[in-house]
Amino acid sequence: MSTVTTSLADVASSEAALRAFLHGLPGVDRVGADQRAAMLGTRSIKTTAKAQAIDLAISMVDLTTLEGADTAGKVRAMCAKAVRPGGEAPSVAAVCVYPDLVAVAAEALKGTGIKVASVATGFPSGRTSLEVKVSDTALAVAAGADEIDMVIDRGAFLSGRYMKVYEEIVAVKAACGPAHLKVILETGELVTYDNVRRASWLAMLAGADFIKTSTGKVAPAATLPVTLIMLEAVRDFRDATGRQVGVKPAGGIRTTKDAIKNLVLVNETAGDDWLTPEWFRLGASSLLNDLLMQREKLATGRYAGPDYFTLD
Ligand SMILES: O=C[C@H](O)COP(=O)(O)O
Numbered sequence: 001m002s003t004v005t006t007s008l009a010d011v012a013s014s015e016a017a018l019r020a021f022l023h024g025l026p027g028v029d030r031v032g033a034d035q036r037a038a039m040l041g042t043r044s045i046k047t048t049a050k051a052q053a054i055d056l057a058i059s060m061v062d063l064t065t066l067e068g069a070d071t072a073g074k075v076r077a078m079c080a081k082a083v084r085p086g087g088e089a090p091s092v093a094a095v096c097v098y099p100d101l102v103a104v105a106a107e108a109l110k111g112t113g114i115k116v117a118s119v120a121t122g123f124p125s126g127r128t129s130l131e132v133k134v135s136d137t138a139l140a141v142a143a144g145a146d147e148i149d150m151v152i153d154r155g156a157f158l159s160g161r162y163m164k165v166y167e168e169i170v171a172v173k174a175a176c177g178p179a180h181l182k183v184i185l186e187t188g189e190l191v192t193y194d195n196v197r198r199a200s201w202l203a204m205l206a207g208a209d210f211i212k213t214s215t216g217k218v219a220p221a222a223t224l225p226v227t228l229i230m231l232e233a234v235r236d237f238r239d240a241t242g243r244q245v246g247v248k249p250a251g252g253i254r255t256t257k258d259a260i261k262n263l264v265l266v267n268e269t270a271g272d273d274w275l276t277p278e279w280f281r282l283g284a285s286s287l288l289n290d291l292l293m294q295r296e297k298l299a300t301g302r303y304a305g306p307d308y309f310t311l312d
Contacts, residue, residue: 030193043268054294062248065097075101089291089292117147117182123215126151138175148179149212152203196230204245213251216252221250246274250283
């Protein structure tokens with residue numbers, strides 16, 4: 001049952017209306033969120049369910065490299081891994097790179113069905129003009145990006161200039177054209193859980209197709225309580241508007257245990273409508289290796305040799 005009952009039609013008609021709506025959202029019970037996330041994180045699952053969960057998690061991975069030292073060769077190698085991770089494992093959902101490497105990834109993934117995601121809008125700080133953000137986005141889409149992972153203006157958000165944040169998301173969404181837009185809230189900088197809920201709603205009201213926790217450059221990144229709050233937000237947003245929005249925790253998700261905790265959180269919070277790569281992604285640079293290692297262990301009873309793929 002949605003916790004939001006006001007009409008959303010005029011919510012963004014003015015700064016005052018937007019502020020009133022966002023500050024009118026129910027407050028987040030911090031202790032409750034931490035406790036619920038911790039409790040869900042303790043859920044164990046049966047072996048067969050674990051094998052299925054591992055393959056589902058693999059299919060949800062946005063395999064990511066976002067380093068200044070990235071090269072075309074590294075991206076091509078990562079794309080090969082994305083297509084055939086190993087054994088009978090499924091392909092990942094997407095490859096996520098910087099804008100200047102989108103063309104390399106698009107070429108490498110042509111015809112595979114794996115999406116090309118590009119960060120944009122002055123990632124990771126976002127500290128640049130809207131003109132540059134829109135241009136950054138348009139160039140990434142023109143180079144072949146199917147998805148854009150943008151960052152919000154955290155300075156504007158934290159100083160209560162919500163309309164600036166809203167209007168930037170609207171402008172970047174327009175520049176995306178056919179590409180899907182993931183909006184990175186950088187929750188590690190938002191200070192409170194109430195701000196995570198507000199930023200989630202702000203991004204969805206502005207047209208986000210996905211809301212994403214983090215750039216992976218700020219700690220803490222994808223914590224379970226934050227992901228829980230964002231899953232509650234997309235659930236309530238769909239109840240209120242009928243539109244489904246995806247969730248992507250990213251940053252610091254390293255182990256199969258982390259991944260399965262996230263899947264339990266999705267199922268128990270938003271429901272199984274989100275338990276697909278279309279509506280839930282795991283943004284990670286090294287998680288895939290552990291998923292493959294645990295997959296091998298489940299299948300053969302032993303860990304494979306040291307020839308696992310590393311992005312480093
Ligand atoms: O968007 C994805 C993140 O940058 C990946 O973070 P990670 O390197 O901690 O897995």
